[in-house]
Structure formats: C-alpha cells, structure tokens
Amino acid sequence: MDSNPENETDAADGESIEPASQGPDFAKSSNGLLPAIAQDFRTGRVLMVAWMNEVAFAETLASGHAVYFSRSRGQLWRKGETSGHQQVVQEIRVDCDRDTILLLVEQQGAACHEGYESCFFRRVEPDRSLTVTEDRLVDPQTVYNQPKSE
Amino acid sequence: MDSNPENETDAADGESIEPASQGPDFAKSSNGLLPAIAQDFRTGRVLMVAWMNEVAFAETLASGHAVYFSRSRGQLWRKGETSGHQQVVQEIRVDCDRDTILLLVEQQGAACHEGYESCFFRRVEPDRSLTVTEDRLVDPQTVYNQPKSE
Numbered sequence: 291m292d293s294n295p296e297n298e299t300d301a302a303d304g305e306s307i308e309p310a311s312q313g314p315d316f317a318k319s320s321n322g323l324l325p326a327i328a329q330d331f332r333t334g335r336v337l338m339v340a341w342m343n344e345v346a347f348a349e350t351l352a353s354g355h356a357v358y359f360s361r362s363r364g365q366l367w368r369k370g371e372t373s374g375h376q377q378v379v380q381e382i383r384v385d386c387d388r389d390t391i392l393l394l395v396e397q398q399g400a401a402c403h404e405g406y407e408s409c410f411f412r413r414v415e416p417d418r419s420l421t422v423t424e425d426r427l428v429d430p431q432t433v434y435n436q437p438k439s440e
Numbered sequence: 441m442d443s444n445p446e447n448e449t450d451a452a453d454g455e456s457i458e459p460a461s462q463g464p465d466f467a468k469s470s471n472g473l474l475p476a477i478a479q480d481f482r483t484g485r486v487l488m489v490a491w492m493n494e495v496a497f498a499e500t501l502a503s504g505h506a507v508y509f510s511r512s513r514g515q516l517w518r519k520g521e522t523s524g525h526q527q528v529v530q531e532i533r534v535d536c537d538r539d540t541i542l543l544l545v546e547q548q549g550a551a552c553h554e555g556y557e558s559c560f561f562r563r564v565e566p567d568r569s570l571t572v573t574e575d576r577l578v579d580p581q582t583v584y585n586q587p588k589s590e
Binding site: 312313314325327329333334335336338339351381382383384385386387390392402403404406409410411412413414416418419420 | 462475477479484485486488489501532536537542552553559561562563564566568
C-alpha cells in the first residue's frame with residue numbers, strides 16, 4: 291500500500307499481497323540472494339541466518355534439507371555436508387514482501403560452525419560488550435578437521 | 441577458521457571469536473546495513489526481518505525500542521511510530537560472524553504491516569504456492585489510514 295509508511299516493499303502498487311504468488315521472489319534482490327532464517331521447529335530457537343538464491347531454494351524444496359548460497363565461497367552450501375550437522379526442513383515460510391525466507395528445521399548436531407547450538411550464542415550488553423550465554427555442544431575442531439565418516 | 445568450509449566469514453584469520461568484540465560489525469556489510477530479526481521474547485515466534493545501520497542500532501540500544509533503517513525510504517524507521525505497534529526490546533543478540541542481529545522483543549499490536557502478528561503468515565507449499573495460516577490481528581486500513589491518537 292502506498293499510504294503505508296511501514297511498508298518496505300519497493301514494488302508497492304496498491305495490491306498488498308500477490309494473488310498468485312509463488313514462494314520467495316528472488317528478483318527483489320539486486321544480487322539474487324535473499325536472507326533465510328533457520329529456526330528450530332521444536333524449540334523455536336533461531337539457529338542461524340544465511341542466504342539463498344533460486345538454485346539453493348529449489349534444491350532445498352526438492353531435497354528437504356537446507357541448502358544455502360555461500361557468499362564467501364560463491365557456491366551452493368549444502369548445510370552439514372562436511373560437518374554432518376544437516377537441517378531437515380519441516381516447513382518453509384515467506385514474509386509479507388516475499389523477500390525473506392523462514393525455515394523451520396530439525397537441526398542435527400550444532401547449527402553454528404563454532405560448535406554452539408545456535409549462532410546467536412552471545413548477548414549484546416548495553417555497553418555493546420558480548421556475553422556468551424551457553425556452552426558449546428561440540429568442539430568445532432573435531433567436527434571440521436577429521437575425515438567425514440560417511 | 442580457514443579450514444572450516446562452513447564458515448561464511450570473509451575475514452577469517454585463525455581467530456574464531458574476537459576477544460574484544462563490540463556488538464554487530466557494520467563494516468562487514470558493503471552498504472552498512474545488517475539484517476535484524478525480531479522475535480517475540482515470550483513465544484519465540486519470528487515476527488519480521490528488517491535492516492539496521494549503525495545509527496539505527498545505536499538508537500535501538502539507547503531507546504529500548506526497535507529502530508530500523510528503511511531501504512525503500514532511505515531513512516530511519518522507528519517501528520510503530522505511525523501504527524503504534526512498537527517493539528520493546530528485551531534482549532539483543534549477535535551471531536558468530538557479528539553480521540546478523542537478533543532482537544527479542546515485546547511486540548505491541550501486530551508486527552506486520554498487513555495486520556498479521558508476524559510477517560511470516562504464509563507457508564510455502566511444495567509446489568511453491570502460498571497458504572495463509574492465520575487470521576489478521578488488526579485491519580491494516582484502520583491502523584495506517586487514521587490519525588494517530590498519541
């Protein structure tokens with residue numbers, strides 16, 4: 291809605307929700323990437339945020355496992371391929387603008403490459419210092435520096 | 441860690457967590473914006489994702505209310521300023537790369553400008569069609585098209 295000052299949608303044209311919308315709209319991103327949140331489907335804990343392009347989203351839909359696009363490596367990132375810490379997708383949601391993806395997942399092992407259950411293992415204090423609020427689930431050295439068993 | 445294939449951090453240099461880190465690192469974003477997730481602190485529901493720059497983050501910290509940066513309007517977006525649907529920040533977290541922000545909030549009214557509790561009110565089906573899974577909390581017309589009472 292044009293009259294809505296809280297509407298972030300650049301393409302607002304009086305029609306608020308597309309009637310025949312089909313999942314996320316990757317054309318809304320200049321680089322074809324949209325943020326994707328992984329949330330534990332049982333506990334509701336936010337585990338991580340990564341990025342998806344059309345190909346990653348399609349493979350996620352087809353495989354039932356979370357597949358992202360790694361910006362640093364410039365390629366698909368099949369979460370857990372190295373660590374074994376896969377995310378089994380239980381449900382996918384999109385936001386009102388269809389430019390953010392929410393995955394409800396069953397996390398196997400630790401979501402965070404630091405070995406924590408969630409990448410959000412630190413609280414920001416009023417002075418901006420960070421407090422680690424939990425213990426690691428796994429030692430990241432043992433996860434990433436050993437040959438994969440499968 | 442350089443050896444970690446799941447590490448999205450471009451600046452990885454062998455030190456996995458900065459010892460004197462101070463909140464989110466806006467320098468990691470080419471446009472100075474980082475994604476910020478708002479999550480209901482009671483229910484764990486993911487309400488919305490928006491963007492913050494350094495100024496928005498500083499005002500959020502100082503005011504205790506969520507302040508974002510609107511990409512479409514190119515200015516600070518004090519959530520709820522028009523609608524009254526403010527977000528009272530209970531806790532702030534950052535992820536392992538310090539490039540994503542998680543706000544645990546007490547949402548007043550509806551987070552979504554469409555009148556839903558959460559912007560993620562639609563499920564993506566296997567064929568990519570969308571299913572609305574809930575009712576609106578409020579009529580967006582009544583929220584945005586009337587003079588604000590306060």
